Amino acid sequence: MLRAVESVLAMVEMELRRLRHDPVEIATRAIQPVLWVTVFGVVMAHRISIGVQDYVSFIAPGVVFQSATFMALAYGIMMVFERESGILKKLLSSPIPRSSVVIGRSLAGAVRASTQYIIVLASAALVGARFTGNIPLLLVGYFIVVYTCTGFTALSILIASTVKARERFMGIVGAISMPLFFTSNALYPLDIMPEAIKLLAMVNPLTYAVNALRKLVLFSDVSILEDLAALTLFNAVSLLVAMRELDKIIE
């Protein structure tokens, strides 16, 4: 058990060391979400005459997840590359169980994606959004981002195991990431959605992630147990299926 934890952490460390050598992806991935909060958010706020502070603060947690889940969903491409190189073969023939490979890489992808949390909240704050100044709450918020992205990275690894070809992988990721964003409560509250979309939003894990983060950083509200339960269900399912399907990636 201890060794499993150690190997999972080793993969997270690998990701952090990689980021240190080459932080460019964080910057390029940040451009879009920063535009969402600083341009879209501000313009919309004026247009619908809600205060910038209210609207940008409202969408910022959603944009955090839009950007972070996209990074998490794209992480699987790394597995496609590693499948073509020998890394995956080497990991699968090392003493660590396959579950550690999936959990380790999912967490590694999540940590990479979670960098968006800081960037988006900071840029939103710059244009006038207001978040809690309570450090423990902000840390719990960060945890929610990592937690959610672990499930999405596992989903990405699952897609990588099933499709194997790079082009098709990117196509599928592109096809699901935007709909995920729009069928969640990232940009607008659930109650103004049409019924059909609302139904979709209810089964969209992003809704619960955004909901939890919003409660924490906007309202300093810690009643996030329900959201956590939904996210846990999502994580468990994607991790388990990804573990079961990992063997397919090297066949």
Added chain:
Amino acid sequence: MFAIEVKDLVKVYSGGITALSGVDLMVEEGISHAILGPNGAGKTTLIRIVTTQIKPTRGIARVFGFDVKSQGGKVRELIGYVPQEMSLWTDLTGYENMLIYAKIYGIEPSKRWGVIEELLEFMDLKDAANRLVKTYSGGMIRRLEVAISLMPRPKLLVLDEPTIGLDPRARMLVWEKLLAYKRESGTTIFFATHYMDEADKYADKVSLINRGKIIAGGTPLELKETYGVEKIKLKVSGSVEKASSVLYELGYTASIGDNEEVVLTVKDPAIALPKIIESLHSVGVKVLEARVLEASLDDVFIKLTGRGISEEREGIREVLATRRMIKRGG
């Protein structure tokens, strides 16, 4: 106890391609054992089953008595493995790659630094340890991969084409290190290669594989003695064409080399040679030099299958044909 025991191993991939069709193989403990065959013969599939990456369709494979199917975890504790493709994160340094793998392999924190240091030293990589792997040469990458596979002190080291794409000097260096490690530790080395000289030089035992089946096995010498045919190279004065037609009448197919040389394969040079020289002499072709060339594992393979192992290695005929073409300017 055998390091590897394989019985009637069959692997049919989901696309319906049969990669292995009944492989039997025993690898003794403590030796260096090569599996030699052309690309696509099934070497990599066999290695991937032995290293528990994929499951066989049928048959048995055991590593030190542990079944690869039902006791994969135990097998993985005992093996070190270097895949054919590169298994490093090129955007990390050599040292970082070793560190991450050391943690994945569960090497105790107190020993970690010592193990890494020692292996970097052993592989002559100490100076490059803090450089990103993407700046390494092919030989350095291979040595780092070998170093990583040695970290858990494996009882069995499995290498898939360990020197593919390396220049001769880099190849030699990789093998020097591998054999030195084997001498010190008694580790069994099992490797796949399509370079026949690599199997000949560095393996104690060789198994020849072709189309998913082992077709022969033994020490390189045994193989060459059992299946090998020897070559004679003659330097003649006078007409080379005439010489080869005389040889043809004697039942030999001779190929013509440079500088009035003819090369032919014979069973027993000691007996055949005097007769050949006599016959040539009688038609006025003088033999200036007669040289017996050692048989290679490639010759053994050709004898058994009718084709060579390496596509890169061309027959003397093709070489000549190419040269003639170049001379003609087309």
